[in-house]
Amino acid sequence: MIMLFRNAFLAASKQFVEKDLEVSVAGRSFLITGANSGIGKATAMAIAKRGGTVHMVCRNKDKAEEARADIVKETGNKEVYVHILDLSETKKVWEFAEAFKRKYKALNVLINNAGSIMSQRDVNVEGLEKSFAVNVLGVYILTKSLIPLLEKSADPRVITVSSGGMLVQKLRIGNLQSDRGRYDGTMVYAQHKRQQVVMTEQLAKTHTNIHFSVMHPGWVDTPAVANAMPDFHRSMKDSLRTPEQGADTVVWLAVSEAAAKNPSGRFYQDRKMVSTHLPLAWTHSSPLEEQKLVSLRELGTSLPINTDIKTGLSISSLF
Known part of the structure; x- marks a missing residue:
């Protein structure tokens, strides 16, 4: 798990089976969050090249439209939205998912790629810590809301882009809003990535007809890394993976038959299942804590929200 940089990818890629990605996904639809740059755009490009219908979910309209134009021009695939x-x-995440289900009859693959790392604690209009809202709660609501559509579609898959940084974090159910102690944006991000791993494991147990996976892309030269860790980016730029290298396992998980044959709910790096804990690690959590993370009703006792995605979302009463 410590092999994170470009040279490690080049070494691992010697064992890749080329035919795994020599596939057409025409007729299959893929929803990718954060698809206008970095790993998300590289993933969208790779899927469009293979004939898939791509739904790019982005925050910035101008950047999204520019990225879409690039993808259509390079791939010739106009089924990019x-x-x-x-x-x-x-x-709004819940409202988007509900509208998407009404408009589209199928969704084969959901790729939760978008992420956020903050230098200081901030809250959104709902009173939720922003990076938690993006990295965990937004991912959860989008995934849970789209599960009925995925379940009606052929070979449904959910892939979440996590980070190896989660290996230094134990699940902290009691501090999901990061409002206790000093706020360290890097460690908060790592905690969210641990939560994504646990979330994936738990959802895989509940929704057995969908293939869930979570992956670590390695250290990738993306705008997010450059903005969040400028000193690290400057010093390590020549060693970082390209966005295409970072996206390789995402694409493999999304389109290959080989990936779907593996057990659901597992953690991947460079197309291989890897452990979610370091040897002799202290990062293991109790089953009860892990179950609470993915039960909105249970989370009412540990999160400062009142949420029910079946009837809508009401955010209230910060503890």
Whole structure:
């Protein structure tokens, strides 16, 4: 798990089976969050090249339309659609998912790629810590809301882009809003990535006809890394993976038959299942804590929200 940079990818890629990605996904639809740059755009490009219908979910309309134009020009695939959504506004996430289900008859693959890392604690209009809203609650609401559509579609899959940073974090149910102690944006982000891993494992147990997976892309040269960690980016730029290398396992999980043959709910790096804990790690959590993370009714006792995605979303009463 410590092999995160470009050279490690080049070494791992020698074991890749090329025919795994020599596939057509024409007729299959893919929804990708954060698809206008970095890993998300590279994923959208790769899927469009293989004939898939791509739904780009992005926050910035101008950047999204520019990225769409690039994808269509390079691939010749015009089945690429832009949807504007700020994942930090959880009510709008639910509203978007409900509207998407009404408009489209199928969704084969959901790729939760968008993420947020903050230098200091901030809250959204609903009173939720912003990065938690994007990285965890937004991902959860989008996934849960779209599950009925995925379940009606052929070979449904959900892939979430996590981070190896979660290996240094134990699930903290009691501090999901990061309002206790000093706010360290990097560690908060790592905690959210641990939560994504646990969420994936739990959803896979409940929704057995959907293939769930979560992955670590390695250190990738993306705008997000450059903006969040400028010193690290400057010093390590020549060693970082390209967006295409970072997206490789996402694409493999999304389109290959080989990936679907693996058990659901697992964590991947460079097309291989890997452990979610370091050897002798202290990061294991109790089954009860893990179950609470993915039960909105249970989360009412540990999150400062009152949420029911079946009837709508009402965010209220910060603890």
